[in-house]
Amino acid sequence: MNKLVRVNLKEKSYEISALENSYANIGGRGLTSSIIANEVPAGSSSLGELNKLVIAPGILAGTAVPNSGRLSIGAKSPLTGTIKEANAGGSAAHKLARLGIAAIVLEGCASELIYMQIDKNGVNFNKASDLSMIGNLDCIEAYRKQYGDDVSIISIGQAGEMQLMAAGVSVTSPDFFPRVAARGGLGAVMGSKNVKAVVIDDAEGENVRVKDNALFKDSIKAFTKGIASHPLADGFKQFGTPMLVGLINEMGAIATRNFSQGRFDSAGKISGEHIAEMIKQRPNAxxxxxxxxxxxxxxxxxxxxxxxxxxxxxxxxxxIALMGSNCMIDDIDAIARMNVACNDAGVDTMDVGEAIAMCMEAGMIEWGEANKALSMIMEISKGTEKGRMIGNGCRFTGEKLGVARIPHVKGQSLSGYDPRGLKGTGVTYATSTMGADHTCGNALPSPANPDYDPASASGQGQVSQFLQRYFAAIDTLGLCLFASLPALDMPELQTHLKDCVSAVLNETLDDDYFMRLGAFVLEEERKFNHATGFTLKDDRLPEFFKKEPLLPGTSTFDVPDEELDKVHKY
Ligand code: SF4
Incomplete structure (x- = not known):
């Protein structure tokens, strides 16, 4: 897997070359960030011709390593002005790897709305005017009808076409549900390039060949057995990520009422356990x-x-946290409908959920008014003034409505964890290369590490630094982060995973490989951000987290600024 597909959108032409040496042996986030850092002028407009949109499967894509099909999408972000990578599951990463493609780099802008179809013969450019201002769901259905069930579709909804700053990029699952690389406005970048969709057909492609088969098989077996034996695996299967609602609420750290409380009285109605019960009783769920x-x-x-x-x-x-507890909405059916409306318009449920909370904080909608929140989300695809406002995310909405408490870092809304209850996560929000983003290093407690106190101010810089490096490496492998969590508790799994990579790259790797890889990725990203003018002073949470206690407790975000400044220097 070493083909680099450079697409000149203005000319509707492309070149395929071998991955340059400077990009060798990286993939996923490492590759998207390296290409952006090295090839996009830092001062260029995020929505202009000089920005590039890079689509890259991870190092392990196209192999039998479990959960290795995350697709990374990277660009300079219109939401934050920083470098940005967001990744999604789905079928595209494995298909690109089977075509031998390490990255697609979209350069320039097409003069009309197009879609690209990629297969073993190369890239075809086609008009997409018939799908202009169509949502992701109908867009997916149209291309599925045209190209059949064996393709993967990467697309944007109306929000991307309107270049709204909370627009994401959708990637289809094998059963054609949209999964969204949601954060940072990468859908707006795709929209600015006038690309509605990329349809990937891997017919006659080949799985990635591995040189050291014996090592590979043994390592996969041990890694798979290890992650499947971890208690998280059973929890995820039964309850999915909503199982965190009960846990984080119990800790007093679930985003509630625009990050003013850490507990939601109606958490039981939106919990993983409750959802699992509903699913058992509903047909087809x-x-x-x-x-x-x-x-x-x-x-x-x-x-x-x-x-x-x-x-x-x-x-x-x-x-559930940002459209539910944070908006005081406890109707899980309504939250699900808000979710699908966001997926269809092609926006980030987190930034838009927080934008709805801004509307509630400003008194435009009452807290907990699910129907009005859903109506506002439905306006995004119509491009009304209100729809465009919330489609531009939390900071834009909060500033427009004059809200004082806007929970964002570098323009991106916080995730569903309050940084006063999870201070390591708060350090990550502040210091990540991409604005507030829990996937860059979420410091959750674990029974395997009983000494770690997420609410203590002490030692969180080092915790965050380790996690930021670890997850930057995991994103570079294209591994789903949930499959990487057991390896934090069971270090031998990191060795098995490293051996899988070793067998794929045909390279001997030492035990420090993940930390070195993660540090390299972060350095590339920081280099770009520094060149755009970001400094340590931008690595801060909004002041209200330092001053206001997290109710019903008394905790504030009291990690000293000096600790934040050291995160990338330990
Ligand atoms: S654990 Fe969840 S997010 Fe990860 S690959 Fe599986 S279904 Fe997708």
Missing amino acids: KSGHSCMKGCVMNCSNVFTDLNGEVIVSGLEYET
Whole structure:
């Protein structure tokens, strides 16, 4: 897998070359970030011709390593102004790897709305005017009808076409549900390039060949057995990520009422346990669903209405926290409908959920008014003034409405964990290369590490630094982060995973490989951010987290600024 496909959108032409040496042996986030850092002028407009949109499967894509089909998408972000990578599951990463493609680099802008079809013969450019301002769901259905069930579709909804700053990029699962690389406005970058979709057909492609088969087989077996034996695996299968609702609420750290409380009185109504019960009673609903082939954790679900009509897949913790407890909404059916409306318009449920909370904080909607929140989300695809406002995310909405408490870092809304209860996660929000993003290093407690106190101010810089490096490496492998969590508790699994990589790259790797790889990725990203003018002073949480106690307790975010400044220097 070493083909680099450079697409000149203006000319509707492309070149395929071998991956340059400077990009050798990296993939996923490492590759998207290296290409952006080295090739996009730092001062260029995120929505201009000089920005590039890079689509890259991870190092392990196209192999039998479980959960290794995350697809990374990277660009300079219109939401944060920083470098950005967001990744999604689905079937595209494995298909690209089977075509031998390490990355597609979209350069320049097409003069009309197009879609690209990629197969073993190369790239075809086609007009997409008939799907202009069509949502992701109909877009997926149209291309599925045209190209059949064996393709994967990467697409944007109306939000991407309108270049709204919370627009994401959708990637289809094997059963054609959209999974979204949601964060950072990468859908707006795709929209600015006038690309509606990329359809990938891997017919006659080949799985990635591994040089050291014996090592590979043994390592996969041990890694798979290890992650499947971890208690998280069973929890994910039964309850999915919504199982975190009860846990984080119990800790007093679930985002509630625009990050003013850490406990939601109605948490039971939006919990993983409650959702799992609803799923058992509804026709066609399913827990233990997977978003890609080869997943052994199966955290996804298919959520239906009482008649068995699918509402959404998958309904996840972040959406439930930011559209539920943070907006004081406890109706899980309504949250599911808000979720699918976001998926269809092609926006991030987190930034838009927080934008709805801004509307509630400003008194435009009452707290907990699910129907009005859903109506506002439905306006995104119509491009009304209100729809565009919330489609531009939390900071834009909060500033427009004059809200004082806007929970964002570098323009990106916080995830569903309050940084006063999870201070390591707070350090990650502040210091990540991409604005507030829990996937960059979520410091959750674990029974395997009883000495770690997430609410203590002490030692969180080092915790966050380790996790930021670890997850930057995991994103570079293209591994789903949920499959990487057991390896934090069971270090021998890191060795097995490293041996899988070793067998794929045909290279001897030492035990420090993941830390070195993660540090390299972060350095590339920081280099770009520094060149755009970001400094340590930007690595801060909003002041209200330092001053206001997290109710019903008294905790504030009291990690000293000096500790934040050291995170990338330990
Ligand atoms: S664990 Fe969940 S997110 Fe990860 S690959 Fe499986 S279904 Fe997808």
